[in-house]
Amino acid sequence: MSTTARSATATTAATTATSGSPDPVIPAKTPRKAALASFLGSTLEYYDFFIYGTAAALVFPALFFPADAPAVGLVAAFATFGVAYVARPLGGMVMGHFGDRLGRKNVLLVTLCLMGLASLGIGFLPTYDAVGVLAPVLLTLGRLIQGFSAGAESAGASTLTLEHSPEGRRAFFTSFVMTGYAAGMVLATLVFVPITALPKDQLMAWGWRVPFWCSVVVLAIAYWVRTRLDETPVFEEAREEGEVRKLPLGQVLRHQPGAVVRVLFMSIFSVMQTIFTVFGLSYATAQGGLDRGAILTINAVTIGLSILAMPALATLSDRVGRKPLLIASMLGCAVALFLYFGALGTGSLLVAFLASVLFMTVLYSGFNGLWPGFFAEQFAAPVRYTGMALGNQLGLVVAGFGPLIGGLLMTSGPVGWVPVAVFGAACAIAAAIAVIASPETARTPIDELGAPARR
Known part of the structure; x- marks a missing residue:
C-alpha cells in the first residue's frame, strides 16, 4: 500500500473512531455557477415564452384556426397561450416533489429537455389547412408540455441558486433567474424581428418556424452547463440529517399553507x-x-435594459429588505399600466418607448429581480421546491390567461383599453397586500427560513 493510501486510510479510520462513521462530504457553494445555470435555463424558458406569445399574436390565428373567423382565431390563439399555465401547477407539483425528494439538479435537467424539445416540435407542426382540427390539437399539446416543464423550471432554478448563495447576497444571485427572462426576450426578438420583415407568404409558409427551431441551440448550451453543476449543499445537508420528506406536498400544506397562499397572490402580479x-x-x-x-x-x-436594473434592485433589497421594493414596484406598475396604454394610443413610437421604459425597465424590474429569492425564502429546505412551485404556478394561471382576459375586456373606442388596465391594477393591489402579509426574509439565515416545515 502506498504512503498516500495508508495516510488516507488512517485518516478515515481516525474519523470513524471519533464519530462512529465517516463525515459526509457536503459540496461547496458555487453561487456564480448556479446563477449561470439558472440564467441559461430561464433564457430558454422565456425565449420559448416570447416566440410563442409573438406567434400567437401575429400568425397563429391564421395558421392554426379557420380563416373565416379571424377574431375567433385570435381569441383561440391566446387561449392556447394561456392553457400552458393550467399545466404549470401540475408540472410544479410533480417535478417539485422529485426535486425535494431526489435533489434539485437532475430534475432541472429533465425540465430543460422537455421545454426545449416541445418548442422544437411546435416548429414542425402542420397547419390547419393541412390537417384541419388536428393542427390546433397538436399545438395545444405542445403548449401543455411547455407549461408542464416551465412549472418546475423557475421554482427549481430559484431554489438551486438560493441554496448556493452566500448570506447577505441571496437576492443578488437569485435575480439572475430573471435576467435570463430578459435575455430570452431579447434573443427571441433578435430572431423574430427579421422574420416579421419577410413577405407575408414566406412568413406564413416557413418563416414563423425558424424561431422555434433555434431553441435547440439554447437548449444545448444550458444542458451542458447544468451537467457540470453540483447538487446544493443545503439539500445534501438535509438528506444527511434525515429531513427529506416522503411527501413534500403534504408537508408544506400541513405546516406552511399560508406561505403557499401568499406566494399565489404575489404571483398574480405577473x-x-x-x-x-x-x-x-x-x-x-x-x-x-x-x-x-x-x-x-x-x-x-x-x-433588455432590465438585465441591468434587476441585479441592481436585488442588491438594494439585500441591504434594505425585500418588501419595500416589492410594494413600490407593484403599486407603481398599477399606475404605469394606464400610462402605457395611453402612450400606445398616441401612435408615437417615442412616447410608447418612454412609457415602456418606465413600466418594464424601472418598475417591473423591482418585482422581477426580487421574486425568485423572496418566494423561495418563504419555505424550509425540505419543501422549498414544492412549496414555491405550487404557490407560484397557481398564481401564474391568471397571468397566463391575461391576454385572453384582456381580449374579452377590451371595448371599442380610443379608451377601450381602460377595463384591461383596471384588471391589471386590481391584480397589482392584491399582490401588494400579499407582500404586506409576508415575513421579511432579507436578514433571516437560510437554515431558519420556513422553520415550521422542519418539524
Missing part, C-alpha cells in the same frame, strides 16, 4: 408581464396603428 408582451403587442399593432417590428424592438430594448 399578469403585468403577459399584458405588456402579448396583449400590448396585439393592441399596439391592431388599434394603435404602430409597426409590429418597431413594437417588438421597443419591447426588446426596454426588457
Whole structure:
C-alpha cells in the first residue's frame, strides 16, 4: 500500500473512531455557477415564452384556426397561450416533489429537455389547412408540455441558486433567474424581428418556424452547463440529517399553507408581464396603428435594459429588505399600466418607448429581480421546491390567461383599453397586500427560513 493510501486510510479510520462513521462530504457553494445555470435555463424558458406569445399574436390565428373567423382565431390563439399555465401547477407539483425528494439538479435537467424539445416540435407542426382540427390539437399539446416543464423550471432554478448563495447576497444571485427572462426576450426578438420583415407568404409558409427551431441551440448550451453543476449543499445537508420528506406536498400544506397562499397572490402580479408582451403587442399593432417590428424592438430594448436594473434592485433589497421594493414596484406598475396604454394610443413610437421604459425597465424590474429569492425564502429546505412551485404556478394561471382576459375586456373606442388596465391594477393591489402579509426574509439565515416545515 502506498504512503498516500495508508495516510488516507488512517485518516478515515481516525474519523470513524471519533464519530462512529465517516463525515459526509457536503459540496461547496458555487453561487456564480448556479446563477449561470439558472440564467441559461430561464433564457430558454422565456425565449420559448416570447416566440410563442409573438406567434400567437401575429400568425397563429391564421395558421392554426379557420380563416373565416379571424377574431375567433385570435381569441383561440391566446387561449392556447394561456392553457400552458393550467399545466404549470401540475408540472410544479410533480417535478417539485422529485426535486425535494431526489435533489434539485437532475430534475432541472429533465425540465430543460422537455421545454426545449416541445418548442422544437411546435416548429414542425402542420397547419390547419393541412390537417384541419388536428393542427390546433397538436399545438395545444405542445403548449401543455411547455407549461408542464416551465412549472418546475423557475421554482427549481430559484431554489438551486438560493441554496448556493452566500448570506447577505441571496437576492443578488437569485435575480439572475430573471435576467435570463430578459435575455430570452431579447434573443427571441433578435430572431423574430427579421422574420416579421419577410413577405407575408414566406412568413406564413416557413418563416414563423425558424424561431422555434433555434431553441435547440439554447437548449444545448444550458444542458451542458447544468451537467457540470453540483447538487446544493443545503439539500445534501438535509438528506444527511434525515429531513427529506416522503411527501413534500403534504408537508408544506400541513405546516406552511399560508406561505403557499401568499406566494399565489404575489404571483398574480405577473399578469403585468403577459399584458405588456402579448396583449400590448396585439393592441399596439391592431388599434394603435404602430409597426409590429418597431413594437417588438421597443419591447426588446426596454426588457433588455432590465438585465441591468434587476441585479441592481436585488442588491438594494439585500441591504434594505425585500418588501419595500416589492410594494413600490407593484403599486407603481398599477399606475404605469394606464400610462402605457395611453402612450400606445398616441401612435408615437417615442412616447410608447418612454412609457415602456418606465413600466418594464424601472418598475417591473423591482418585482422581477426580487421574486425568485423572496418566494423561495418563504419555505424550509425540505419543501422549498414544492412549496414555491405550487404557490407560484397557481398564481401564474391568471397571468397566463391575461391576454385572453384582456381580449374579452377590451371595448371599442380610443379608451377601450381602460377595463384591461383596471384588471391589471386590481391584480397589482392584491399582490401588494400579499407582500404586506409576508415575513421579511432579507436578514433571516437560510437554515431558519420556513422553520415550521422542519418539524
